[in-house]
Amino acid sequence: EVQLLESGGGLVQPGQSLRLSCVASGFTFSSDTMNWVRQVPGKGLEWVSAIIGSAIVGSPAETFYADSVKGRFTVSRDNARNTLWLQMKSLRVEDTALYYCARGRTGTNGLLDYWGQGTLVTVSP
Amino acid sequence: EIVLTQSPATLSLSPGESATLSCRANQSVVIYLAWFQQKPGQAPRLLIYDASNRATGIPDRFSGSGSGTDFTLTISSLEPEDFAVYYCQQRKHWPLTFGGGTKVEIK
Numbered sequence: 001e002v003q004l005l006e007s008g009g010g011l012v013q014p015g016q017s018l019r020l021s022c023v024a025s026g027f028t029f030s031s032d033t034m035n036w037v038r039q040v041p042g043k044g045l046e047w048v049s050a051i052i053g054s055a056i057v058g059s060p061a062e063t064f065y066a067d068s069v070k071g072r073f074t075v076s077r078d079n080a081r082n083t084l085w086l087q088m089k090s091l092r093v094e095d096t097a098l099y100y101c102a103r104g105r106t107g108t109n110g111l112l113d114y115w116g117q118g119t120l121v122t123v124s125p
Numbered sequence: 126e127i128v129l130t131q132s133p134a135t136l137s138l139s140p141g142e143s144a145t146l147s148c149r150a151n152q153s154v155v156i157y158l159a160w161f162q163q164k165p166g167q168a169p170r171l172l173i174y175d176a177s178n179r180a181t182g183i184p185d186r187f188s189g190s191g192s193g194t195d196f197t198l199t200i201s202s203l204e205p206e207d208f209a210v211y212y213c214q215q216r217k218h219w220p221l222t223f224g225g226g227t228k229v230e231i232k
Contacts, residue, residue, distance in 0.1 A: 044225050045163075045169065050219075067126075100168055110157075110219075110221045111175075111216055112159070112171065112221075113171050116168065117167075
């Protein structure tokens with residue numbers, strides 16, 4: 001059974017940093033693209049970032065970002081620990097949202113077939 | 126980036142009725158469009174991928190159609206558990222993008 005468990009959310013002030021984690025199980029994590037998607041409570045979904053899966057040990061994984069977070073957020077992964085991270089810096093009030101990690105189905109990049117339950121990030125003065 | 130526009134924003138229907146939801150892209154996404162269902166307090170659930178393929182475990186009252194820029198999600202006979210918000214999403218180009226959603230509510 002595929003499971004994705006996010007953690008690391010919390011309340012921070014504007015300008016501060018936070019690191020989110022997503023621990024995966026039930027599939028070959030290293031092969032699959034992993035994504036972060038966020039949702040302001042009561043609003044729609046916004047894709048944030050992705051990191052491409054690779055079966056080649058030691059090769060850097062390609063990453064993608066939404067313009068709204070480019071230069072402030074960094075996505076990374078540890079395939080040995082089945083863990084995905086999102087390092088968020090220079091946080092803004094508008095980054096307040098529930099952050100989901102989602103798997104891109106094997107062989108695709110953006111077919112988001114499994115989602116975690118999310119971790120809430122609140123950025124407030 | 127590819128912009129997805131969903132219509133209508135809200136659909137008020139009774140159980141047993143049919144629902145037709147639209148998603149329009151501002152450029153071709155070929156068939157690389159998915160539909161998700163989201164209920165309050167829950168993560169989105171994949172319903173349809175690549176325009177017309179039902180995801181695992183999705184009832185056959187859900188069907189998708191379309192290609193290029195115009196796509197439709199049809200729910201043939203609404204069950205009480207189908208009242209939710211539905212989103213479309215494209216994966217043809219980075220960045221991935223979502224439509225604004227259609228809320229299907231009980232009339």
